[in-house]
Amino acid sequence: MLTAPSATAPDGPPSAPDFSGWSCPLPLRDHPRVVMGHGGGGAMSAELVANVFAPAFGGPALAGLGDSAVLELGGARLAFSTDSYVVRPLFFPGGSIGDLAVNGTVNDLAMSGARAAYLSCGFILEEGVEMAAVDRVARAVGAAARAAGVEIATGDTKVVEAGHGDGIYLNTAGIGLVPAGVxxxxxxxxxxxxxxxxxxxxxxxxxxxxxxxxxxxxxxxxxxxxxxxxxxxxxxxxxxxxxxxxxxxxxxxxxxxxxxxxxxxxxxxxxxxxxxxxxxxxxxxxxxxxxxxxxxxxxxxxxxxxxxxxxxxxxxxxxxxxxxxxxxxxxxxxxxxxxxxxxxxxxxxxxxxxxxxxxxxxxx
Amino acid sequence: MLTAPSATAPDGPPSAPDFSGWSCPLPLRDHPRVVMGHGGGGAMSAELVANVFAPAFGGPALAGLGDSAVLELGGARLAFSTDSYVVRPLFFPGGSIGDLAVNGTVNDLAMSGARAAYLSCGFILEEGVEMAAVDRVARAVGAAARAAGVEIATGDTKVVEAGHGDGIYLNTAGIGLVPAGVxxxxxxxxxxxxxxxxxxxxxxxxxxxxxxxxxxxxxxxxxxxxxxxxxxxxxxxxxxxxxxxxxxxxxxxxxxxxxxxxxxxxxxxxxxxxxxxxxxxxxxxxxxxxxxxxxxxxxxxxxxxxxxxxxxxxxxxxxxxxxxxxxxxxxxxxxxxxxxxxxxxxxxxxxxxxxxxxxxxxxx
Known part of the structure; x- marks a missing residue:
């Protein structure tokens, strides 16, 4: 049985703290250069999207700000999403950048209720990375895709000079069908x-x-x-x-x-x-x-x-x-x-x- | 009027040179590490796809090897394509990485006869890159998208430490409808x-x-x-x-x-x-x-x-x-x-x- 959380709370609904006089202690705005926090998925990321990307791109779909966009195309109702993966190290207990790149985008589609159907996969390789690592990551991508029931439909590979990457960066984008009524x-x-x-x-x-x-x-x-x-x-x-x-x-x-x-x-x-x-x-x-x-x-x-x-x-x-x-x-x-x-x-x-x-x- | 090329040629159809005893002078296979040529779009790129990515990913769509995959989803016939962009410098006469990232993927879809409808856009930013450059590239993406009649539907931003990127890398993936009979x-x-x-x-x-x-x-x-x-x-x-x-x-x-x-x-x-x-x-x-x-x-x-x-x-x-x-x-x-x-x-x-x-x- 579901126990509503308020049933176990010792007091009534909390009142909101008063933040009317509050201002952020960190200089979120007016960064002349990108810092690591802009990629953190927090307030600085949101500000980068709100101040730079959203005004530049426009478009109603981006305004949704969900994990994936839901679109109509050719009579089909599609979810569409992308993520780049730059995890360090490439291999870690329980997975690798290849597993992440598949599951992360499959999950973004699932968060719209869509079952992922097709993924794209773009590699940015750093000159000098071991081919065995590329192979191991590629196999992880393939295995994760098969496990998730999604097909790698299209791909791309670029190579950058040593010192301009970190072994392997990956991007996946995915499309899936959103069921009717969802x-x-x-x-x-x-x-x-x-x-x-x-x-x-x-x-x-x-x-x-x-x-x-x-x-x-x-x-x-x-x-x-x-x-x-x-x-x-x-x-x-x-x-x-x-x-x-x-x-x-x-x-x-x-x-x-x-x-x-x-x-x-x-x-x-x-x-x-x-x-x-x-x-x-x-x-x-x-x-x-x-x-x-x-x-x-x-x-x-x-x-x-x-x-x-x-x-x-x-x-x-x-x-x-x-x-x-x-x-x-x-x-x-x-x-x-x-x-x-x-x-x-x-x-x-x-x-x-x-x-x-x-x-x-x-x-x- | 179209002039068939053979009409202006001084001799008949050329006979093929005999390359039966030929072998490539460069060690294409068995590279233990990635070299720049693996990203060149030539024989080394093809070999990387054939020997590493295709066996790992499998899948009938990837086997098509066109600029974009053509797929059926929810009754719609879609083209789907991706490319990462690592051009250096970011701005050059006639365009920028932002223009390239939109037009390149729009063109890959067009090469299947599809009119691009939606793009994803993933940024990998290097810590320290000027925000003004990010803004300029984002505006170029937006302007190119509007010019091509395509909407940026979904996006992502990652940041990597200084010395692990080159300012801005971009990935776009795109989907479009393939007309019936094409x-x-x-x-x-x-x-x-x-x-x-x-x-x-x-x-x-x-x-x-x-x-x-x-x-x-x-x-x-x-x-x-x-x-x-x-x-x-x-x-x-x-x-x-x-x-x-x-x-x-x-x-x-x-x-x-x-x-x-x-x-x-x-x-x-x-x-x-x-x-x-x-x-x-x-x-x-x-x-x-x-x-x-x-x-x-x-x-x-x-x-x-x-x-x-x-x-x-x-x-x-x-x-x-x-x-x-x-x-x-x-x-x-x-x-x-x-x-x-x-x-x-x-x-x-x-x-x-x-x-x-x-x-x-x-x-x-």
Missing amino acids: DIRPQRAAPGDVVIVSGEIGLHGVAVMSVREGLEFGVEIESDCAALGGLVEAMLAVTPDLHVLRDPTRGGLAAALNEIATAAGVGVVVNERSVPIPPQVANACALLGLDPLYVANEGKLVAFVPRRTADAVLDAMRAHPLGAGAAVIGECVPDHPGMVVVRTAFGATRVMDLPIGEQLPRIC | DIRPQRAAPGDVVIVSGEIGLHGVAVMSVREGLEFGVEIESDCAALGGLVEAMLAVTPDLHVLRDPTRGGLAAALNEIATAAGVGVVVNERSVPIPPQVANACALLGLDPLYVANEGKLVAFVPRRTADAVLDAMRAHPLGAGAAVIGECVPDHPGMVVVRTAFGATRVMDLPIGEQLPRIC
Whole structure:
């Protein structure tokens, strides 16, 4: 049975902190040069899109700002999405840049309710990279594509001189069909929606960080990198009326929830102790000075589901291997629109901000 | 009126040189590391695809090896294509990486007869690149998209540390509808087809090279970078039965013709003096030690057209601003399958090989 998060809270709906006199301590605007934070998926990334790309590109589809655009073409309703992948190192516990590049774009399509059909794959190779590494990544791309039931339809390879890349960068774009009657996008979050996460968070970011920094945490932490198309199909089989789906990658759960709250003009309340954080992630984050709510995931989704179907959707998720650890973590509220508030284990509340830049650069 | 190239040749169809005992002098295979030539669009690129990517990815669509894949999805017949752009410098006479990224992918779709509808756009920015340069490139992307009638539907930005990029790399993927009855692909080249090029060749590569090397050729040479969707539509208005279209980018006209000859198992004969090479390109190439037939173009196409409609197609091309300089340059023959032969101004013949690596790295 679904327990509404407010039922376990010791006090009523939290009131929003007063930020009317607040201004950001960091100079977000007027950067004369690009800094790492512009790629972090947080406030600086959003500002780059809002101030540079959106005015330059225009177009109604880009304005949607979902993980993928939903388009009409030749009578078909298509989802279309792209991501570049610059993760460092190329291989990490639980996956590689090749797995990420397939699953990441498959998942972006799934977040519109679409089953990915075709991917493109563009390699930017650095002169001098071992052909064996290229081969290993290519095989990972192929295997991940077969596992996700998607076909690599078209590709491209460029080579740049040594010192102008980092071994292998990858871009994938994907197209898939959106089923009739499905309309999943951040703007549809509505007060009363139940917020569900599909499983334990923080694994991908910590796994990459552990190998990059040569850290040992006693147990090896593996990335959760996986394709979520099947899980989303299982959820849609319960009801086509899922409101929002989002894969909390760069910027983690905090960035995903903030983007949804802002897009829909709603508030979100998260019960901190309901968020499934595995002990090894909590320990690693404590050591590294990170907040697990801001760490990237590559095989998880967060869903905003109308309360009347939330129990059934949760059951369907838990029956799927990639949703076995699904949990209700909060709810959508009419108060404090655009703001995500965390109710701590002690009943206090704090604001879960959109991250500014990024804690962990080049995580995907 | 169309003059068939063989009508002006002083002798009969050329016989193929005997290459039965020939072997490549360069160690194409067994490269332990990636070298610049793997990105050149020539034999080394083809080998990387054949030996690494194709076995890893599999899939029938990739096997087509056209500029774009043609797919069925939701009842719609779509062309889908991607390219990454790593041109250096970012801005050159006649365009920028932003123009290239839009027009290049629009053109790849047009080479399947598709009018581009939607593009994705992924930026890989190097930490420290001037925001003004990012803004200028983004505006170029937007302006080129509007000019080509295509919408930027989805995007992504990653940032890599200084020393792991070169300012801005761009990837675009595109989708477009293929009109009913149109089946344009390299395999359809057939003996008797007339080979038409849409205008003067060599401009893009020489324009980029001139600024990169700080060369002055007396007159400024501008890139021909342009979107060819409208020109292709004008050609298709004459007949849906165009056999092959190809934009001769990396590896130039030589690479494009060789790929077609190989894909279709036909021979191609080119009349050298029919190929429109502007004097400033010829002069620059002589100075740089380049062959204009191998230099990249970004606003030209080569077409294989059945002889019965070739006059009308040529007229339609010449009536379009981007095809005003269109010329018949050769024909498709049943002899020497897979081989492109040039008939020189003096009536001799020589083989126009597929380039091995590339004359001009990072031209697109």
